[in-house]
Amino acid sequence: MNTNHIPLVRGIRRFNRFYTNMLGLLDKHMLNSDFSLSEARVLYEIGQIDDCTSKKLIEELKIDPGYLSRIIKNFEKQGLTYRIKSTEDGRLYHLYLTDQGREILTKLEESSDQQIYQMIVQLQGDNQNELLEGMQRIENALSGESIASGDKFNIRTELRPGDVGYLIHLHGWIYAEECSYNHVFEGYVCKTFYDFFQNYDSQKDRFWFAEVNGKIVGAIAIVGHADKKAQLRWFILHPKFRGMSFGNRLLNEAIQYCGEKGYHNVFLETTEDQRTAIKMYMKKGFRKVAEHKNQTWGKDLVEQTYELNLL
Known part of the structure; x- marks a missing residue:
């Protein structure tokens, strides 16, 4: 690694440690629920992605296929999700939330919203906006959708x-x-x-x-x-x-x-x-x-x- 990048790398790692602690991401379970961070995210994406499949989840979450398969099987045992074979490709199954799955996802979303609200409620309006803009700049800098050197x-x-x-x-x-x-x-x-x-x-x-x-x-x-x-x-x-x-x-x-x-x-x-x-x-x-x-x-x-x- 180029030594010139060491301060930047350490600064980003410091921010990651700070933010994961703020959100409690090191805890085994998310938001006082029975779900890990990975499980909660998979549940969320199944509820959000149109015609959701395991392939789409792997592409979106960069998750190990074997680990994802175990999560989905566990969801099905709990009655949170179900699958239907694609009419266009018999090898694919579309994933859906059951009513119970949607109810649990709604509770997780509400708990997450409340958690973030508690983080920002003490900030003044200008500081709230600066926080959001800073996060957007981070997203823009690291995502492929932000403007890059070759973009016009x-x-x-x-x-x-x-x-x-x-x-x-x-x-x-x-x-x-x-x-x-x-x-x-x-x-x-x-x-x-x-x-x-x-x-x-x-x-x-x-x-x-x-x-x-x-x-x-x-x-x-x-x-x-x-x-x-x-x-x-x-x-x-x-x-x-x-x-x-x-x-x-x-x-x-x-x-x-x-x-x-x-x-x-x-x-x-x-x-x-x-x-x-x-x-x-x-x-x-x-x-x-x-x-x-x-x-x-x-x-x-x-x-x-x-x-x-x-x-």
């Missing part, structure tokens, strides 16, 4: 068929996953795009799409209004590509465009739980000018309006 990143402004449909999907998925917004929010996003395209004008409105290898990973838009006002809308970035300055580049592009078009004022609407985005806005000079309560998206929220004067 670009920002395009051309609006293509399917772009808006994908942005609606991103909003619905990310805000449900990270903020627990309900289906009403996704309907709201659909309506904002419908209303927008009733008066779309490429001379005053513009989209920016961040792409990696031709796939959209983020976007932002400017909607022109009367009286030299512009609205910043639909600013979003896939979680796997955060912490790479993509969001900052999109925001800079949008603000620069507003200056070039002669807009005097830029405003945006967000919710108070979007702390990371709000911090970015305020660094660019945006200031909060209004707020009101919103209870229509499945939780109590405070919607906020921010403005940036360009004169």
Whole structure:
């Protein structure tokens, strides 16, 4: 091993020891249950993977086939899983959770959520966001899905068929996953795009799409209004590509465009739980000018309006 890498290797091992201790992963059983970490993960993946097979589990978990076989047989004896032979390939069996298996998985998930909540509840909002962003940066750096030296990143402004449909999907998925917004929010996003395209004008409105290898990973838009006002809308970035300055580049592009078009004022609407985005806005000079309560998206929220004067 190159001696230059020794401090990095030791630092990563130190973090691994710290985090495994925090989660209690060295204990024989997970979350005061009868399951080991490996068993709990296999149970989770069977419940998550479509048309789950042993082969898919081995590929996903990098687990020894013999060890996996013993886990699955034990699950079947306990009545947690069952298998059905594939109609397309008689050598394959699809794995499914029984009702009892789903009930146990739900309890494990709830216990895991509570464990993480207890870890972060004492942190201030900014520290919570920094913790999440740090973890996302680690995931991006170590996973094959993060941008690598050979990947191609670009920002395009051309609006293509399917772009808006994908942005609606991103909003619905990310805000449900990270903020627990309900289906009403996704309907709201659909309506904002419908209303927008009733008066779309490429001379005053513009989209920016961040792409990696031709796939959209983020976007932002400017909607022109009367009286030299512009609205910043639909600013979003896939979680796997955060912490790479993509969001900052999109925001800079949008603000620069507003200056070039002669807009005097830029405003945006967000919710108070979007702390990371709000911090970015305020660094660019945006200031909060209004707020009101919103209870229509499945939780109590405070919607906020921010403005940036360009004169």
